[in-house]
Every structure is written in structure tokens, then in C-alpha cells.
Amino acid sequence: MSDVLSLTRAARLIGVTRAELQRKIQRGEMISHDGTVTVGNLLACYPDAQLEDNAETRRIAQIKERAFGKRVYERALPEPEVLAARITELSTTLARSENQMKKFNTLLTRLWDKLDAAADSTATELKDWLKQEVELATEPGSINPLAIKDAVLSVMTAQVTVLPSKHDFLVEGHDTLLEAAVRSGIPLDYGCSGGNCGKCKARVVSGQVKKTRLHDFVISEAEKSQGYILLCSNTAVSDLVIEAPVANSVQDIPYQQIKAHVKTSGHINDDMILLHLQTPRTQRLRFLAGQSVTLQVGQSFSAELPIASCPCDDRNLLFHVHRQDGNLFSDYIFEHLKHNDAVEIEGPLGEFILHEKSTRPQYFFAFDTGFAPIKSLIEHALSLNVETINLHWFGSSRQSIYLPNIAHAWDDALDDFRYREHVAGFDLRTVNGPREEKLLKLLSDIAATDAYLLEGDIYIAGPEDAVNVAERFFLGKGLPKTRVSVASVK
Ligand code: FES
Numbered sequence: 001m002s003d004v005l006s007l008t009r010a011a012r013l014i015g016v017t018r019a020e021l022q023r024k025i026q027r028g029e030m031i032s033h034d035g036t037v038t039v040g041n042l043l044a045c046y047p048d049a050q051l052e053d054n055a056e057t058r059r060i061a062q063i064k065e066r067a068f069g070k071r072v073y074e075r076a077l078p079e080p081e082v083l084a085a086r087i088t089e090l091s092t093t094l095a096r097s098e099n100q101m102k103k104f105n106t107l108l109t110r111l112w113d114k115l116d117a118a119a120d121s122t123a124t125e126l127k128d129w130l131k132q133e134v135e136l137a138t139e140p141g142s143i144n145p146l147a148i149k150d151a152v153l154s155v156m157t158a159q160v161t162v163l164p165s166k167h168d169f170l171v172e173g174h175d176t177l178l179e180a181a182v183r184s185g186i187p188l189d190y191g192c193s194g195g196n197c198g199k200c201k202a203r204v205v206s207g208q209v210k211k212t213r214l215h216d217f218v219i220s221e222a223e224k225s226q227g228y229i230l231l232c233s234n235t236a237v238s239d240l241v242i243e244a245p246v247a248n249s250v251q252d253i254p255y256q257q258i259k260a261h262v263k264t265s266g267h268i269n270d271d272m273i274l275l276h277l278q279t280p281r282t283q284r285l286r287f288l289a290g291q292s293v294t295l296q297v298g299q300s301f302s303a304e305l306p307i308a309s310c311p312c313d314d315r316n317l318l319f320h321v322h323r324q325d326g327n328l329f330s331d332y333i334f335e336h337l338k339h340n341d342a343v344e345i346e347g348p349l350g351e352f353i354l355h356e357k358s359t360r361p362q363y364f365f366a367f368d369t370g371f372a373p374i375k376s377l378i379e380h381a382l383s384l385n386v387e388t389i390n391l392h393w394f395g396s397s398r399q400s401i402y403l404p405n406i407a408h409a410w411d412d413a414l415d416d417f418r419y420r421e422h423v424a425g426f427d428l429r430t431v432n433g434p435r436e437e438k439l440l441k442l443l444s445d446i447a448a449t450d451a452y453l454l455e456g457d458i459y460i461a462g463p464e465d466a467v468n469v470a471e472r473f474f475l476g477k478g479l480p481k482t483r484v485s486v487a488s489v490k
Pocket residue numbers: 190191192193194195196197198199200201217230231232233
């Protein structure tokens with residue numbers, strides 16, 4: 001086990017979230033260098049670290065599984081060849097350690113004999129001390145539990161560090177490197193996911209990879225000798241360091257046109273449909289959480305809709321479609337769209353995205369269907385292990401808070417997640433006069449009871465009128481524009 005651990009690996013070993021370790025570092029309770037911690041520093045902060053699974057980590061995994069669906073959190077053992085390679089690596093380390101142990105034992109025996117031969121008081125004192133130290137070192141309790149857990153984890157998972165961004169993620173089961181990165185919410189560059197386009201080309205700086213499929217994209221001999229591989233066609237055998245570009249802004253994501261198909265289209269209630277589209281395996285949608293796309297159905301009926309799912313599942317895209325009488329797109333979705341119909345997707349669009357590097361508490365304000373992009377942001381935040389999330393969902397009516405179970409499940413399962421519902425009692429698409437005053441009063445009440453609200457990052461999504469009022473409220477409280485993100489949802 002290396003003495004220096006990445007935060008991801010350290011969090012996994014101790015059984016806490018990465019965010020908890022980051023908070024300890026920020027508070028100066030744990031020493032960290034360049035995003036890593038030493039085993040000594042980790043144990044100094046967590047002296048009772050045990051082998052047992054941590055209940056908190058299990059609960060977070062469960063809620064993610066419920067929130068994202070099984071397809072994202074399916075777990076499987078790595079392929080036999082990968083397992084064999086990792087076990088061989090461990091066995092080699094074990095054999096090396098045993099060999100060293102034998103040499104040290106021989107050295108100890110010779111030292112003992114020499115002290116015996118010396119037979120003076122200093123030698124006797126030294127022998128007593130040596131005996132005591134050997135007994136201490138060989139006590140069963142002296143084995144570092146983290147080392148055992150790390151050995152087990154390194155058979156099941158491999159850690160990948162991405163340069164120069166310093167993101168890191170774990171590769172589990174038989175995921176490719178690209179699949180594992182996308183599931184962890186890391187926006188690496190990619191295109192076809194099938195070995196054809198070459199967009200996921202990256203350089204292996206250290207570690208061992210294994211091809212998971214033959215690919216059509218040609219990597220030249222010169223590139224191979226420099227360590228270039230396709231992330232969509234390789235998995236990690238050992239821990240890896242790779243060089244790969246990561247999207248930092250919406251400008252880094254290309255505009256895409258994809259023909260998807262309807263997987264399901266079901267009523268959430270009389271006025272709301274949950275539309276699940278699936279893209280072809282080789283043409284997934286790259287987007288950042290919170291962004292929208294244009295959907296086109298039937299005879300060119302189109303609408304711009306926020307994606308209500310996480311980029312960590314780039315093939316399965318969810319949308320919340322609101323019934324709007326007289327709107328041809330909405331009419332078509334409610335009356336005609338059926339399983340397997342084709343839907344054209346264009347995008348992504350918009351700059352309503354998460355401030356991933358922020359360490360401030362995150363506050364989400366959803367008005368009616370504004371929950372769709374907010375849900376995408378929260379799922380992404382959960383995949384990045386962001387903590388301290390607050391969600392306020394305002395509904396024109398009780399029915400407008402149309403998926404409360406998802407929000408309640410997050411609230412129940414995560415300690416640092418708080419969810420509150422607010423029924424406005426009027427149509428949030430038209431907010432002026434007394435309605436505006438009522439909305440401002442609701443926001444003032446929240447601000448008066450939450451001391452951290454104005455220290456946080458604010459995300460607001462929903463009908464334009466409601467969003468404008470909420471945005472003015474927070475800017476009026478002195479928050480800079482950079483900390484108040486807004487998205488209008490029709
Ligand atoms: S994403 Fe196209 S080759 Fe990997």
C-alpha cells in the first residue's frame with residue numbers, strides 16, 4: 001500500500017465521502033499535499049478506522065442507486081483476466097515482502113548472536129529492548145487495517161488520475177475507462193463510445209491497461225509507443241495516471257444531432273409526462289448537468305427542454321413534459337408519441353451548470369417544472385459527492401410538485417441534504433403585484449431561518465416570471481451575479 005493516497009481512495013478506505021475529507025482539509029484538521037493525504041495523516045484524523053463497511057457510505061450508494069436507476073449503479077466483478085493481473089501484482093508484492101522479511105529475520109538472528117557474544121550490560125539492555133520491539137511488531141493488532149482494506153479494494157477497483165486537471169475516479173467491474181469517468185461525472189472528451197472516432201484518445205503516463213474491444217480508429221505506431229490509447233476501448237488493470245482533456249465549460253462540449261428513440265413515455269399525473277429517450281449505443285449525448293436540448297417529434301414539432309437526468313448516464317435521457325393546451329409539441333407528446341418512436345435531439349444548450357469547484361453550500365430553487373434541470377444538477381452533484389445541498393421546490397399548486405418522492409428520498413438518505421416544499425397557491429408563470437409580494441415573503445422567510453443561505457451558490461429554475469423575482473431577491477441581498485445561476489423553463 002502506498003503511503004500517499006488520493007482523496008478518492010482515502011475516502012473509500014475510511015468509509016466517508018470525499019467531501020468530508022475536503023472539509024477537514026479546509027478546516028486545517030487534516031494535512032494534504034496536492035490533493036493527496038498520507039496514511040499517517042489519515043489515521044491521525046481517523047484513529048478508529050475499521051475494516052467494516054461504513055453505514056453512511058452504504059446509504060449514499062443506496063440513494064444514488066435509487067435516484068439514478070440500476071443501470072448506472074450496476075456492479076460486476078472485473079473481467080477474469082483483469083482480476084488475474086491484479087492478483088498477480090499483489091502476489092508479486094507479497095513475494096517481495098516475504099523475501100525481505102526473510103532477510104530481516106536472518107539479520108535479526110545474527111544481531112542477536114552478536115549481542116549474546118558481547119554479554120555486557122549494554123548488550124543485555126539492547127537485547128531486552130529488541131525483544132520487546134519484536135513482540136510489539138508481531139502482535140496481531142499491529143497490522144494496519146487500512147493496508148488490508150486497500151489490498152482488497154485494489155483487486156476490485158483501480159484508481160485513475162487525470163492530468164492536467166487532477167480529477168480522479170475509480171474503475172469498477174468491467175467498465176471501460178470512459179464509462180467509469182462518465183459515471184463519476186468527469187467530462188472527458190469523447191464521441192462514439194465505440195472505438196471509431198478517436199475523440200477519447202488519451203496518453204497513459206503510468207500503469208497498465210487492457211483492451212476491452214478491437215477498435216477501428218487507428219493509433220499510429222509512434223502514438224502507441226508514446227502510450228496513447230482509446231479510453232472507450234480499454235479498462236484499467238492497475239492504478240493509472242493518464243493525460244486527457246476535460247471539458248471546463250459549455251464551450252468545450254460540441255453541438256450534436258442525434259436520432260434517439262422513445263424507451264418509455266408515462267404519465268406522472270394528468271398534466272405531466274416523464275419521457276425517457278435512449279440514444280444509439282455509439283452516439284450518446286455529451287452534455288453538462290443543467291443543460292437543455294431541442295427535441296423534434298412527428299411532423300417537425302419541436303421544443304427546447306431541459307434534460308432531467310445526469311450526464312453520468314449519457315444514453316438514457318429523461319424529460320418532464322408539461323401539458324400546454326394548443327402547443328403542437330405538447331399535444332403530440334400527450335396524444336401520439338409511443339414506445340420506439342424516433343425523436344431528433346439537437347444540443348446541448350444553455351449555461352445553467354454546476355460550479356463544480358465551489359466549496360460553498362449549494363441552494364437549489366425549483367419552480368414547477370424548473371425541477372427538471374435542478375434534478376440533473378443535483379444528481380451530478382451527488383455523483384461528485386458534493387455535500388450540503390438544499391432544495392426548495394415551489395409549486396403553483398400541490399400537483400405542480402410532481403415528483404416529491406425523489407426529493408424526499410434524497411432528504412431521508414443524505415445527512416447534508418435538506419428539502420422543503422412550498423405551495424404558492426397561484427400560477428407561477430404570472431407573478432406580479434400581490435403574487436410577487438407573496439413570493440418575496442416566502443423567500444424572505446427562508447432567508448430568515450437559514451443563516452447559511454446568503455453564503456451559498458444559488459441555482460434558480462422555472463417559469464420566467466418566478467425566476468426573475470427570485471433572482472432580483474438574491475441580487476438585492478448583495479449576492480454577486482456569479483453566485484446566482486438562473487434558467488427559464490417554459
Ligand atoms: S469515443 Fe470514439 S473512439 Fe472512443
